[in-house]
Every structure is written in C-alpha cells, then in structure tokens.
Amino acid sequence: MISETLRAELRAALPPETFVEGDALAGRAAGWSRRDGIQAALLARPASTDEVAAVLRICHAHRQPVITHGGLTGLVHGADTTPSDLVLSTERLRAIESIDPAQRVAVVQSGVTLQAVQEAADAQGLAFPLDLGSRGSATIGGNASTNAGGNRVVRYGMTRDMILGVEAVLADGTVIPAMNRLIKNNAGYDLKHLFIGSEGTLGVITRLVLRLREKPARQDVAMVAVPGFDEIVALLKHMDRALGGSLSAFEAMWPEFYELVTTPPAKGRPPVPHGHPLYALIECSGGGSPADAERFSSALEQAMEQGLVADAAIAQSQAEAAAIWALRDDVGQTMRDSPPVTFDVSLPIDRMPGYLDEVRPALAKRFPGSLLWVFGHLGDGNLHLVLKPAMPASQARPDAEAIVYSALRALGGSVSAEHGIGFEKKAWLDVSRSPAEIELMRSLKACLDPQGILNPGRIFSL
C-alpha cells in the first residue's frame, strides 16, 4: 500500500481534485469490456506536464510503482493494476493546443482521444490517418505508447510514423521536451522513438506533435474474390503498383470469416458470392479527380484478365463503400455467443499459407468442435486469428497460444503485430526477440527508470 508519508507529499504538491480513491476509484471499470473495477491505492489525474512531473518525482523518491492509464482500450492487459499501485491517468490532459494547416501538424496533450484528433484535423481540411475501432475512447498517448496500427498502415504507416515529436516525463520527473515539429531533423538522437511503442515503461508521454496529411477527396472501395494465395499476393503488388501511392487499405479475409459476416444473423450481405478461396477489401484514396475511379476499375479489370481476381464488386456510392467496410469491421460476430480467443500476429507474406496449414489442423485437433476465423491487414503481413473453442476461452487460451505462437518462431514472425506485449504476451516475447535484444531492452529500462517504477513487469521482467 501507499504509505501515509507518500500520500501526504502528493497532497501537498498537487490540488485536491487531482486524486480519486476509495469507492470512487473502485467504481471505475478496469477496461472498456470489463466489469471489474480499478484496483489501486490511489489514482492521480495531473492536469499539466508539471503536475505529471511532480507525481513522478515524489513516487520515484518513494520507489512507488506508477501505472499510466489512457483510454483503457488496450488488448494485452498492459494497464492492469494491483491494490498497491498508484494509477496516473491522463484524463485531464485533454487540450488540442494547435492545428497548423501550413506545416500540417497538430500539437496535443496525450489524454486527447483519437477521435478528437481526427475531428480537429478534419475541420482544417486535413486528416490524421490513424484509425481504430476504439477511436472514441483510446487516447493519442496510448496509441503512441503502444504504436497502434489499424487499417491504413499500408499507406501511412503505424502511429510511430505519424508522430514528429513527443514530450515525455521520465521516472524521476525529468521532462524531455522533444517536441520536434519538423519532418527532417537529424540533430542528434531521435529520442521520441524511446517512448513510442515502449508501453509506458520508459516514460509518460504528456504532449505530442502529430503529422497531419491532406484529406483524401475521394475513396474507391471494392470487395473482390481471389482464386488462391499466390494470386492475392500478386494482386496486392499489382494494385499497389497500378495505384501509384493511392492504395490505402488491402484487407484479406479467409472464407470462414467472410461467410460469418455475410450470413444471418450478421446484418451484412455478400457483395460477391460465397465459394471462393479468399476475399480482399481494397481501398484507394485519391485526390478527387474523375480519373481516380477509372484508374481503380481499370486496375481491377487488368487483375481479372491476369486471373488474379475471380469476381469483384466495386462500391458505387459512399453507402456501398461503408457497407463493404462494415463487413471487415463486424468482428463482433466472432463474439456472438461467447468470448473467443483472439490473436494478432505478423509473418512474412509468403509464409502465411504454410503457417495456416500448420496451425489450423493443430488447433482443430486440440480443440475439437472449435471454429477458426482468419482475416487481417495483408498489405502489412498482419493476420488476426480468432478461435472459438467448445470450452471457455480462458481455459483454452494457454494451449491455443502455444500452438499459434510457437509456429511463428521458425518463420521470423511476431507474436504482436500491433497490440503490444503487456502482461498477456510477455511469456512469448522470446519467440520474436532474441536474448540479446531482450537484454538490451532491460539495459534501456535500467538506464531510464533505474527504480523500475513505470508500468513494472510489462513486456519483460527485470
């Protein structure tokens, strides 16, 4: 528990509205899909960088573990707490400080939601191209800490690629004001990369400079049926080449998933008929020239002539495009009856068929009567596997993990393409990282957080 001395020091340094405890704290949900409350000795809600620094300085002196909370939409239990933890919530760091349409940057505090960033950019004719289902709750600080991915990585990269600068507070309260606003800045080490994707273990991000893009004036969307895996790889390359930089999504679906989301009780209807080996959702985001639609459809026609596409439905309206996207997004169908076991892996594209040929029968054998749905961001090598076992998911998880993750080891695959490691995947980190890499991660942790107070135990143990 938190000592009375520490509590008193915090209360002396920060205004009373900073703190939440007791019933008010226990009444807060521990995550967006969870019924249990936050377990912690105290929750601090600093309202400025200086206040974040004050909390950390005091906790550092007392060796008090501090767990940072953003929107609590993480998927790897990185924000889980214990009754003796202090939670640092970014919920009062909600300012969008500026949007600069000429420089095309936004300066925001880390507790701003992704959706608020998107809307503020949109209002200036710009776009912040990161997008995720949890956009309304997820904070940009959390997106940065976990290097979130999403649907448009093939065009715009991960969150890391959309961040120009960060301000972060180290464990001892030192503020690192690396608020670079420039696309090119080779003046010494690029320190922001320490804080992006390190899941809050090296510092608390308080402010960010985000790179904005011109808003695409037009989107063309198609759902296509593909005769086989070699063809879908060739199709990805063909569309990427033909669209010359405008390809903005390439999402693959294996038949079981496509059929699930286009068969009642799911609301979706199949834009192309069932019965094909693979399906792809393809999106092109262009400048709005009438030539865009023509280029998109002629690229698809060429693909059909080359035998890369068996059937195609091109959306003829925004409503049709939205209906196609709704299929990809209807992951809720996998959770219809009971919670499934979900995986977020990546691997070299040419290894995917062999990987699925290994994992699919192994899962079927271990979990008789189970279902397996596969879909993902093929353009980025990222697959989501969703297993619905005939037993409670929590009971199936350990053996399912062993099957899904172990097979990645020989393929140079990743146990976490976009969700991070947290506590959930910690035991499997060594599938994707060598002992020397993990040792270097430990050295960095010891260098930046020598007491080990920031999100301790996530990713790896000290």
Next chain:
Amino acid sequence: MISETLRAELRAALPPETFVEGDALAGRAAGWSRRDGIQAALLARPASTDEVAAVLRICHAHRQPVITHGGLTGLVHGADTTPSDLVLSTERLRAIESIDPAQRVAVVQSGVTLQAVQEAADAQGLAFPLDLGSRGSATIGGNASTNAGGNRVVRYGMTRDMILGVEAVLADGTVIPAMNRLIKNNAGYDLKHLFIGSEGTLGVITRLVLRLREKPARQDVAMVAVPGFDEIVALLKHMDRALGGSLSAFEAMWPEFYELVTTPPAKGRPPVPHGHPLYALIECSGGGSPADAERFSSALEQAMEQGLVADAAIAQSQAEAAAIWALRDDVGQTMRDSPPVTFDVSLPIDRMPGYLDEVRPALAKRFPGSLLWVFGHLGDGNLHLVLKPAMPASQARPDAEAIVYSALRALGGSVSAEHGIGFEKKAWLDVSRSPAEIELMRSLKACLDPQGILNPGRIFSL
C-alpha cells in the same frame, strides 16, 4: 597510439588481410572531396559480423577508440580521425544477401553502396526509394547511421522509414540481431531506432533489412514559376491533395539559384523564364495509367486558375524530365570558382520568409560582396543555404554559422535537417535540442558504450 599488445591481439583474432596500415593507409583519401589521407594507427576491414564483433571486443577491453568508415561521403566531418584512432571500415561487408519480391524486402550487409541496393531492387521490378548524389560511394550502413534524406522524403520518408531491421554490434562486441522483416512488429522496444541516425556512436551496423516498394511505372515532372511564398505553400498543399499519394518531389528554388543553374556557363536552360519570385520542381510518380499525365496537368491547370502558378513547363519526354532534374542537381555551380559555405537547415514552413528576411541582410552586411543561393526540399521544410563570401570559406564559416544557426533558435528549427551533427555542428546542437534532451543522449551513450570508444566526440562531448 595503439599498443603492441592490442595490435597483437587483433592480429591473433583476425586474418592478415583484415588490416591496412602505414603508407597504404595514409594513401587513402580521408573523404570523397578531400586531398588529405586517412590519419589512423590502423584500419581494420572485417569481413563478417563475427569479425566486427571481434574487433570491437578487443578494442573495448583496451579502451581503444574506434571510428567506423562507410563510403566517406558524409558532410559534417563525422568520419574524421586522429593518428591514434583505429578505423573500422565496412568495405568488405558487401553482400546483398537476398531480395524478396513478395515480402518486398532486401537483406544486405552495411558496406553495400546505395546504388548497388537500388540496382538490385530494380532488377526485381522494385525500388529502394532513397536517392542522393553520392549514391555510387555512400554505403547503406552510412545512410542508416546518418538517417539520410534526399529528394523523395515527401513521399517515402527518410532512411529510417525505409529500414525494417538492423543487426548492430555494440561497443563491447555484443551482437544485437534486430533483423525484423515485418512492417508491423510491436513485440517490445523497437531497438533499431537506437542505431539509425545516431552516427555510429551507439553501435556498428553490420546488416540491414530494407523495405522495398513497387517501382513507379511513370514519372511526370514540371518546373513552375510561383508568384510568392504564400502561393508556393498553397501549391504544395494543392498538389499533394490533388495527386492523392503520388507526389514524389516538391523542390523549391529561390531566383538566385534558379538563375545560376540556367545561365551560362551552367549548361542548363530555363524551362520557364527568369523574373519570378520563386520556382518549384514538382514530380509525380504513378502507376503508368494514361490517366496519370492527365491528372498531373489538370492539377497544374487548377493551380494556375487559382493564381498559385504563374508559368509552367511540363516535361514531354524522359529527356526533358531529366533536364529539369539536372537543374536542381547542378549544385556544382555554387562551387565553380571557390568552395562555398553550405548549410542544411529545417524550419516550420510558415517561418521561412521571416527567417530568410532576417538571415539574408545579416549575411550581406557581414560578408559584403557575397552571394547567397537558397533552394531545398520544401515539402519537408528543409532549406539549403549556400553562401559564397568574398573571402576563403573556412574563414567565413564561423560568423556565417552564427548568423544562420542562431536565427533558428526561436523558430524551433534544426541546424541539421539531413546531414547529421558530426564534429561540424556539435557546437550548435543546443539550438535544436534542449539540455534535457542532450543529457538523455549522454545517458544512452553511457548505457550502450560505457567506455565511450565508438566515434567518440561526435554529436556531443561526454
């Protein structure tokens, strides 16, 4: 000097062809435009990662400074040596290990030249989009260590954005095999960013996984005259928006530079007449559809209608496109009579007119009779300033630096957009980085290279 013990240990651990010394060493040029020879006690040319590790392990035990040499095309004196240094050259790490057209990655050793990488990708219908004038000599390891920029950053980013994984050897000989091949891999800290852009001070890069792109099938290029600075900013935004991801270069030239490279004795001729306030070279790289050219010219027509372009010459052939690019690349004109003083800075785009209004008269006053040429990658906020003073460049440099760099301080500008810091800009690092950032850089250096043997004294002093 290197002790006999150290020399003997190195010779015992590595084959004789590893070493160059004496006259053979002194006869090697210290850099591509330099007449002086390399000063060093010994040059080691390891032929494998293990041999690099052996050199470093031994030097670490003896606290022997090691300076890594790639193609020696750096522009900030980062590869300068003293007679007591040991040089580690990557010249025998020349293997292109594999090119994978499906995964679109190349695996190469760090001593491969940029041009060799470009050509190997091209042979597979792919492109490695980094490009620099020194492509024939510069090594990919050097490009990575300095996070090189170039002409197509607006579309593809810096070298950092084109690297998926690196293998690096730490000062003590530990090999960090972070050879990730995946676009998405959030399994723990992304360690490659420690080695990219840190100018060889944190480790020696030995191998890399490079991200390749589909080769653009067609390029459209124009030189346009622009009526003013507000218009060129609006033009950049307009073209970026209209071309929907296909804009691949946007290079600005102020009139003095445009006139220099289009007036005899320069070989270039002006595609649009002299007499305008600004000029821009615009390039679009597309998929080869006939609609590409139409979209490019109609986007430029719209810009003319909006008053953003006063005159435009669209290349009608590859030869005309090459002639337009040759103007931008004819930086040699600034070196015609005597060496100039060149600067590579970046700053927020809306601050550029004010910055030039401050710097231009200050330089003219301090250096009567001098000339100043300005051009740069406007899409990235990167300006090159070239001063030709009426005195030797070496004599003018200190005061010119004070004028050019000091004015960046208040603007959040960078003293090094793409060239790095090395020794040359070390004294000015604090213009672009805060004391807390520089202190954190020092902590990282101490963590990864506790003896301080790797490229010591570059970027900052310990």
